[in-house]
Amino acid sequence: MGLTTADLKEQMLWAGKVLVECGQDDFTRGHISVRTPDDPSLFFMKPHSVGLDEITLENILTINLDGDVVAGTARRHSEVYIHSEIFKVRPDVHCVLHTHPPYAIALSASKRPLLAYSQPGALFHNALGIYDDTINLIRSEAMGAGVAKALGPHRAVLLKNHGAVTVGATIAETVVGMIMLENAAMIQMITEAAGEARPLFPDADIEKLKNDISRLEQFGINFDYLVRRVRRKS
Amino acid sequence: MGLTTADLKEQMLWAGKVLVECGQDDFTRGHISVRTPDDPSLFFMKPHSVGLDEITLENILTINLDGDVVAGTARRHSEVYIHSEIFKVRPDVHCVLHTHPPYAIALSASKRPLLAYSQPGALFHNALGIYDDTINLIRSEAMGAGVAKALGPHRAVLLKNHGAVTVGATIAETVVGMIMLENAAMIQMITEAAGEARPLFPDADIEKLKNDISRLEQFGINFDYLVRRVRRKS
């Protein structure tokens, strides 16, 4: 990604503040991780016991693919295996994010797939896994591997009755992806609550849009905007 | 409209901040344009890569009816054709706005027209187009012409599973129209989610209200209020 450790940690810090600003917070729950720039078998991760908006350059942990802390003194999230197991099997992924957005959870609890009722919905067309092994916290390598398997080649996976995970080549793609996933789920739940929905557009039409809005540059532009917005308020 | 270039650009800038304050933002997506005061074949437009609340006197582009930038250095939105094609066929229109309001999108995804469950709903009675050629971005003249055709003589058009476009003789009419459209859609989705709705009022009754609340002066009064409100917070 061409970014230094300092750049990435700074981005993680702002990513956390953006997520809280966009309603992705749930107490101190939710966590974000980023591969280190020098060694793809290590990643930086938000520590336990603080909010997403309380990440600092000092409290970020460095963790290996076994889930062990190799640098940093803060407490580690027990769900670290979501991150380590995805990093193991997805070399294209440089950032993993897990949060508890309410509409995405409601959608995961329903019988229905995420549909392209909206452009953010199209982003996840045929591209959203569902992990439904358990409602429990992902506290073992085996469970983390289950999440990674349910994620497959996609950019997101719903953890049924629990939350969501998004991944990306950059922090921007991963964070913007999560906000778009919740937006898509909200629009779907509002649509379905009000009654029957019209036919969707043909798959080819939706796939074209998915492709158009999946460009890394666009995720960066939108993430940078959210960071500026949070900075102006702080 | 009797306004100078400086007046219009200043209004665009505040319109953008009002729209974000009223929940019409979607990252850096959404765009607003205004015909120039001297030449109706040119229009000012918000640039790409910034939020609606980041329009400045410096970054506004001047664009012609082919969608080409004739002044300004910022990046152009690829959906410029929504604006240029509407300006081509609607000489009465001096402002075009496109955003992604969630309830309006949910309504567009449903099988139902916007009904006069509320006074804002009456504003769009028999006056709301629906564009359903594609879920994709409006990135060609032909697609923009399709949106303009679906708009017809109305003040707004829903882009199915995508967003909404409002137009007006002034920035005020266009911006207030969009906020009222989303308010009307929200009330309708809440009403329909909770069950069957009572008979609507007779068409003539609704048409009378539509006429009463369509006066340009009233849109101006309400827009000016929203601008004062945003100014007090900034």
Next chain:
Amino acid sequence: MGLTTADLKEQMLWAGKVLVECGQDDFTRGHISVRTPDDPSLFFMKPHSVGLDEITLENILTINLDGDVVAGTARRHSEVYIHSEIFKVRPDVHCVLHTHPPYAIALSASKRPLLAYSQPGALFHNALGIYDDTINLIRSEAMGAGVAKALGPHRAVLLKNHGAVTVGATIAETVVGMIMLENAAMIQMITEAAGEARPLFPDADIEKLKNDISRLEQFGINFDYLVRRVRRKS
């Protein structure tokens, strides 16, 4: 009420700011009026063209029961007749408030009465009129009289597909009543959207609660709190 003109105007000013803070705003729409302390055939009223949070000691109008302005230079709301006609037939009423709260409008559009799914719902048990002559603005004495008739002896009336009116012996009762009406409507719409509801409590039980929460002192305590809250933010 024992309050001077200055006291009442000051209360109106804060009532307006409280209503905006509580989401009862709709651009510059919505209006509040209070009988003058010396002459029950006159009332003070918010002027046209400003928001509820922009009432000042200077811009408040004095109006008579014909709806004519007798003091003040600001523009009068055309719906003044909601106020004048209620004041004519309800000597117990010293304050009238009209706003456009979204859940109350959605409820008015539905086939259902407001039910005691919540304690605020109990406040309006067998005590909520419905005006369904028209969706239009209340711009004549005859229409105002229709609203007053639909209000009857109650503390509130829904204007179908339009909004709500609350009344009270004090500004506090009227403002708190409106906020409770919207809260009750919101809880009902959420309840009904999710499915069938349990049996309600017996009428006598609900009536006892209605009586207990209808004391003037309690409305005053709650209004004073909201004023303190708005003052702390300003």
Next chain:
Amino acid sequence: MGLTTADLKEQMLWAGKVLVECGQDDFTRGHISVRTPDDPSLFFMKPHSVGLDEITLENILTINLDGDVVAGTARRHSEVYIHSEIFKVRPDVHCVLHTHPPYAIALSASKRPLLAYSQPGALFHNALGIYDDTINLIRSEAMGAGVAKALGPHRAVLLKNHGAVTVGATIAETVVGMIMLENAAMIQMITEAAGEARPLFPDADIEKLKNDISRLEQFGINFDYLVRRVRRKS
């Protein structure tokens, strides 16, 4: 709990501000109480007539298990018996909280139990009482005893068509419990509004999660975070 009177009163003060920040306010309604550190037959309680965010070290009352004020000059909430009667029969409980959260009220009005559609829902799996004797205020020892009976050994009880009560060994457990209850109810109401829901996870799976997220330390970590957040804004 090892905390002094000063510590507990300070925590009550911040708990109130956290509850308002998290949307648990309803005018001056809602109240929180904490057993005194020296005498388990006495408790500190928020006074009447102020908001949850207006608790001060000076206005907190000391009350005995008969509901009588033994120290302090502020007015007592008439619903004091919710607190005194629970403290009588639940020696494990050191804090009692009563609020009026809208989704929890809507759920209480429905025919359905709280289900584990989400992790917060799992916290209340087979652990949520329902009090449905009356919609009225809990203004007698007998009624308070009824609430305590409906609570049973659980961490929360819904008061049908009225509100909710949570309890805990600490202020943190009690406050975080209420916020999680409302979050669980919101996710459930959204899920059910949109249609049929998928099978839930097996009871044993849900019970394991309930156990994992019921640790006192975790409630403390999350409460402390919310306090820091409110402090940063004030």
